[in-house]
Every structure is written in C-alpha cells, then in structure tokens.
Amino acid sequence: xxxxxxxxxxxxxxxxxxxxxxxxxxxxxxxxxxxxxxxxxxxxxxxxxxxxxxxxxxxxxxxxxxxxxxxxxxxxxxxxxxxxxxxxxxxxxxxxxxxxxxxxxxxxxxxxxxxxxxxxxxxxxxxxxxxxxxxxxxxxxxxxxxxxxxxxxxxxxxxxxxxxxxxxxxxxxxxxxxxxxxxxxxxxxxxxxxxxxxxxxxxxxxxxxxxxxxxxxxxxxxxxxxxxxxxxxxxxxxxxxxxxxxxxxxxxxxxxxxxxxxxxxxxxxxxxxxxxxxxxxxxxxxxxxxxxxxxxxxxxxxxxxxxxxxxxxxxxxxxxxxxxxxxxxxxxxxxxxxxx
Numbered sequence: 001x002x003x004x005x006x007x008x009x010x011x012x013x014x015x016x017x018x019x020x021x022x023x024x025x026x027x028x029x030x031x032x033x034x035x036x037x038x039x040x041x042x043x044x045x046x047x048x049x050x051x052x053x054x055x056x057x058x059x060x061x062x063x064x065x066x067x068x069x070x071x072x073x074x075x076x077x078x079x080x081x082x083x084x085x086x087x088x089x090x091x092x093x094x095x096x097x098x099x100x101x102x103x104x105x106x107x108x109x110x111x112x113x114x115x116x117x118x119x120x121x122x123x124x125x126x127x128x129x130x131x132x133x134x135x136x137x138x139x140x141x142x143x144x145x146x147x148x149x150x151x152x153x154x155x156x157x158x159x160x161x162x163x164x165x166x167x168x169x170x171x172x173x174x175x176x177x178x179x180x181x182x183x184x185x186x187x188x189x190x191x192x193x194x195x196x197x198x199x200x201x202x203x204x205x206x207x208x209x210x211x212x213x214x215x216x217x218x219x220x221x222x223x224x225x226x227x228x229x230x231x232x233x234x235x236x237x238x239x240x241x242x243x244x245x246x247x248x249x250x251x252x253x254x255x256x257x258x259x260x261x262x263x264x265x266x267x268x269x270x271x272x273x274x275x276x277x278x279x280x281x282x283x284x285x286x287x288x289x290x291x292x293x294x295x296x297x298x299x300x301x302x303x304x305x306x307x308x309x310x311x312x313x314x315x316x317x318x319x320x321x322x323x324x325x326x327x328x329x330x331x332x333x334x335x336x337x338x339x340x
Contacts, residue, residue: 003255004262004326006215007314008033009269010070010134012054013047014040014289017297021271021304023054027061028311032325033264035070035134036120039079040289044119051126066328067129068162069117071150072136074100075291079115084108093290097137098183102145102192110149113140117157132160132328136291142180142193144206151212160332162264163214164200167254168221173197205337213332216260219251222303223268234274237302244306252317261333262326267307270300277301 009022013036025031034054040047051067058065073088074097081092084105088095095101117133120126133154135141140150141164154161176197181190199206222244248265255263270276277298307314317323 001261002322002324003258003260004324004331005252005255005318006033006262006264006326006328007031007267008035008068008134008264009267010035011037011136011268011292012070013037013050014076015270015292017270017272017276018292018300019050019054021269021300023057024271025269025304025307025311026054026058026063026065028308029061029063030307030311030314031267032063032065033068033132033328034065035068036126037070037072037075037136038116038119039072039076044079044116048119048123048126051120051123055125055129065129066131067120067126068132068134068328069120069130069159070134070136071113071116071140072291073104073109073112073146074137074139076289078112079119080112082108082111085112096183096291097139097142098179099185100139100142100180101185102143102189104146106145106149109146110153113149113153114156117153117159121157130159132162132332134162138162138164138176141200142176142196143189144192144196144208147196147205148208148210151210154212160213160215160328162266163216163218163335165203165335166218166220166266169201171220171224199340200337203337204340206340209336209339211334211336214335215262215264215326215328216258216333218264218266219255220266221251222247222306223266224299234277237274237277237305240302241305241309244302245310248306248310248314252323256322262331264326267303268296268300269304269307270297271304272297272301273305 009031012022012034036051038044038047074094085108087103121130140146177194180193
C-alpha cells in the first residue's frame, strides 16, 4: 500500500511574498494543500480576494490542491467581534498566542470560528476547494474547552482537521510548553496548556473523549528557525537549503517506514533568494496583521528554496509505488483521543 502524503503551506492570504511563494509551488506541482488565513480585511474581504488570486494564478497549471481554513484567534481581527471575545483581544486585535487565556466565551468563540469558515466556504469560487480546518499557532489545542469548539465545528461542517499529534515530538514540546509557560497568563492556564499537551501526546484528552477526521500525524520537521534570531548568513544559504532538502528526504522515508495511511507535511514559505535575506524588517509588509512574525522570514525563504530545488524529486517520488498524493477529503482517517 502506498503512503499518501499531503504537502501543506500555512499562512496564505496576508503577506505578498508568502502568497507568491505558495502560488509558485502550487504551479510547480509540489503543494496540494494551502491554508488560508480568513480574517484579513473587513469581514475577511482581503483574504477572499487573495484566495481568488491563488485559484486564478494556478488554474493553467492543472495542479489540483485543497484549501484549509487557517482559523485564528491569535492574529489579526475577528470577523465578527463580540463582547465574548474581549478576554482574548487587545482592543481590536487578537492577543498573541503567547498571551492567549482560556476565558473566551465558548459560544462567541464558536460563532467567530464559524464566521471565519464561512468567509471561504460560502464563496462559489473558493468554497468547492475547502476540505479541512487548521488553526494558526495551533492555539485552539492549548485548552480542552477551545479544542472541543474546534472539533464540534469540524463535525458540524463535515471537515477534517489537522492532527495535533506532530513529529518531531521535541518541537511540539517547545511550542506548547516552553513558549507558553513564560508569558502573561495565569498559572492555572499555564498548567492547563502543559497538561493538555502531555495528555494528547499519549492519545488522551482531558475531561472527555473527542473524535475527528485527520491524517495519521503531521510532520513539521522541515519547519523551523535557522538559529536563535532566524537570521541567515548569505554565504551559508546554499548550506541551509541543502540541509532542508535532506530533511525532506527523511520525512518521506519516515512516512513510508511508519506504514500509515496518510501524513501531512507542513511548510512555512516565503518567495525569495539570497538578495531578499535580512529584509524581513520591512514594516510595510506586516504591520497591518499581527502574528505572522517577520523575524522568521529568512527561514521561510530557505524552506521555499529547498522545495523549489527538490520539486522534481518530489514529483518523481509520487510516480513510485511507495507514495501517492493524499487528500483531506478522500483519505482522512478517524482519530479518537480517549478521555483522561
């Protein structure tokens, strides 16, 4: 049985260079899943405009891809601001994922996430491509009450969701535990984030069991900053790209060795080259939307270049008996996290 691979790019819809890189890699036949942030512009209007551009500028390639709604409560503004979201906002914007408390009203949270889904799903051009949900910074998995809202929304709209079970395990630990235990939230919330992560790592969910359709796991090994400050020396660019290509090869080998049905490979991309390194401080690109951190743009350029250089090999792998293109709609598996 061939292992089905979904190659996904996050954070489409806001920053031009990120959008350009994703469009290029769809046209190259590498990506087959694009996660679109739905809340950029009034009522998501700019997100939708950029989604139309994605579809228009890739249609001649003939390369099929699915769209995920990249739900967010940690970047930009709500589509439907209500008083029940006040605790997770700084005035008009969502708080940083590092400062996200557990105290949003759950009905208001569901209504906001549903509104974000509808920005894309109800559009006659984009809607037919929407097959799944992901969530920015994985923040809806921080707290069981938020995760229950996410899984209920997915069930109500018959959509798959990204598996919170990711590899490598160490990267997940840093993301959930270290970064969120040092910021301005209560000790109770810090403990809840940590305990929820530990439970999920063991296939458990605190307070009840939850079920959803997803991949067997998500591999994020390709993603990551290049050093402490995300800053790439120009003369080391080729070396960094070579390292990323090596990670890609190992990701494919691991998926096949694990003998699972379907795996998601997750990428963060920015179109660029050596000449575009170190210009991530251009404030005109990101000031209007918090939560897409320009400090990591060099790393995104390296990810982009490694996929471009490895694109022919990726397409060749999908012509072997070991691998096939995966689909959120057709190949997702049933996942259950048992009650702890």
